Amino acid sequence: MKPMPSPVRPLVRSLGSPVRGILPRGLLGRALLIILLPLLILQGVALQLFYGGHLDVISRRLAGGVAGDIGMVVELLGRHPAEADRAWIFREAAWRQDLSLAFEPGAAMGPPAMRSGWLPILPLEDDLAQALQERVRLPFDTDWASDPRSVIIRVQLQDGVLHVEAPRKRLFFGTLYLFFIWLVGSSLLLFVIAALFMKNQVRAIRRLASAAEAFGMGREVGAIKPEGASEVRQAAAAFNQMQGRIRRFVSQRTEVLAGISHDLRTPLTRLRLGLAMLPPGTEDDAAAMTEDVAEMERMIAAYLAFARGESTEQAEPADVSELVSELAHRARQDGAMVSVSSPGPLILPVRADALRRCVGNLLDNARRHARRIAVAISETPREDSTRQSGHWVLITVDDDGPGIPEVSREEAFKPFTSFSAGGTGLGLAIARDIARAHGGDIALESSPLGGLRARVRLPA
Structure with a gap:
């Protein structure tokens, strides 16, 4: 019984056709792809480890610190509602916690402010909102769009609205910029170095291919200079040796064919002269033999032309x-x-x-x-x-x-x-x-x- 055809092979071929259409055809493009693809995977893994692990933990800790300070202020205001105590609490918060506070008595919060979308790749807004829910436990609202240097937080108290301006630097750490600069900059630097190096290597291969194509088309290219990697230099040296051997072979064959042409045509010329000197009465036989000699000359010329190949x-x-x-x-x-x-x-x-x-x-x-x-x-x-x-x-x-x-x-x-x-x-x-x-x-x-x-x- 014949084995059943596997359905995997047609599927692999159908998936491989679009991939082959996307892949670059040139050696330079494929070599750079071989270098770039692992580099991107490595940087992606590094980004995931940093963003999914370290960055997430640091963001939650910073947001928790700001929310804890605001929760402490709200708790103090609830225990000490006097005007003098409130002023002392605001001064201490501004000095010790770097928070700018203001109180609006008898006010109520309006509709929540729209999300700013500031640095959408970072979880700062969500982490701060979750931390405020856990540590303040009162209605609040955050505004990231009004002030480029601060985050405005409003907390609804029993007797009014507390306005808090928290510096963004308390929620954001500068090493993030350094990480992204290193991530992108190192990738670009490595890619440029690899591109320059591979371009020099591919240039030598292209020169060898062009010389081989030109030599195959009968054009005089001369010896090419070996350059590039050792394997490419070996190929160039072998190509130069091959050119020399082929030229010597063609030259020797041409000389042999010239001698054969001379040796074969000399007796044919003698036959033609002999036919021309036949006595009268033999014109018909002489004409037939002369035609045979002419046909032999044409055949010899055709054979020699085929063997010579017009290569000189x-x-x-x-x-x-x-x-x-x-x-x-x-x-x-x-x-x-x-x-x-x-x-x-x-x-x-x-x-x-x-x-x-x-x-x-x-x-x-x-x-x-x-x-x-x-x-x-x-x-x-x-x-x-x-x-x-x-x-x-x-x-x-x-x-x-x-x-x-x-x-x-x-x-x-x-x-x-x-x-x-x-x-x-x-x-x-x-x-x-x-x-x-x-x-x-x-x-x-x-x-x-x-x-x-x-x-x-x-x-x-």
């Missing part, structure tokens, strides 16, 4: 639209019906001769199998998530020929694979090799004209 040419800025228009003009001179649509000049860093060979091979294939050819040049945004910006330049070649079945289109790019007589089977292979050397690719699709569409994609 350096990329330089060139107008792709003008290059394609020239190739289309040559195809018209050979009898093809070719139309070209272009948005205008498109300057790209390309190897012009190699790109001419790439597009020329596509036009030759289309001309060999179709009557009508349409070439279009366009631009489209990049969909590659590893690149933050840029676009693609698309060169589309459509024809009205028989096309290639969808199951055989990828097979057509393999060397020495030909779907028609008279071809070497290297045209599409060379074209894709050149496109990929530029950092792009070639894809075969169905054409709106009824035949085959070859789409060349080049990075810009």
Whole structure:
């Protein structure tokens, strides 16, 4: 029996998709997130311990002290109602308890004052109200909004209203400011230091990635300077060594291919001269053999071009639209019906001769199998998530020929694979090799004209 599918995996995937969309894609952003997230958790725990423990206890004690002093004053006023005693109590309270008192005989408290919302993160107002309820046990009201330096407390006595002004400093301690400054300041300082450090590390990785991409597109980048962490320096040194080995390999292969080209073409030239010197009466046989020799020369040139890969040419800025228009003009001179649509000049860093060979091979294939050819040049945004910006330049070649079945289109790019007589089977292979050397690719699709569409994609 097959095991039942677990419902946990789809749930994890469904929850993970939004998280992946929120997470930064770059190494710098993810590294800073790895540093910042534990830092925020640590500071949150510290804040909770201080706010939920120490701060709450201190706030209740300070509020209880103020409420106890007011309760003592109320008790003394009840036991000594004389005017002289009341004045003495007010003086002693102002001197010993830092409370400003006033009495309004025969008055009654009005509606309670509105809460001020002063420092809503602190429990001062609630703690003071609870302490007054416990220690005064008379109707009271607190006003936090009228005076920025004091809290006005009104207590309803039997013969009037007692007004008390308690300094806010008795309910609030200055170390709270220092705690918040330390909490926020240390977090910002650590984050800035981490950001500067990680930025330097990521810069070295970005330079290495840019150099590798440029080298893969056939551009001369030279040796890069190893910098950053030891692992990044090792990667840069390995990249420089790889560049040297690849250049030596290409140089040696080019020299070997040049010798092979010379050795193969020399006997073919002798055969051509020998055929030209045949006696009269053998013109038909000589013409057939001369055609065979020419076909052998074309095949050798195609094989050498495929093996060489046009790798010795350096990329330089060139107008792709003008290059394609020239190739289309040559195809018209050979009898093809070719139309070209272009948005205008498109300057790209390309190897012009190699790109001419790439597009020329596509036009030759289309001309060999179709009557009508349409070439279009366009631009489209990049969909590659590893690149933050840029676009693609698309060169589309459509024809009205028989096309290639969808199951055989990828097979057509393999060397020495030909779907028609008279071809070497290297045209599409060379074209894709050149496109990929530029950092792009070639894809075969169905054409709106009824035949085959070859789409060349080049990075810009």
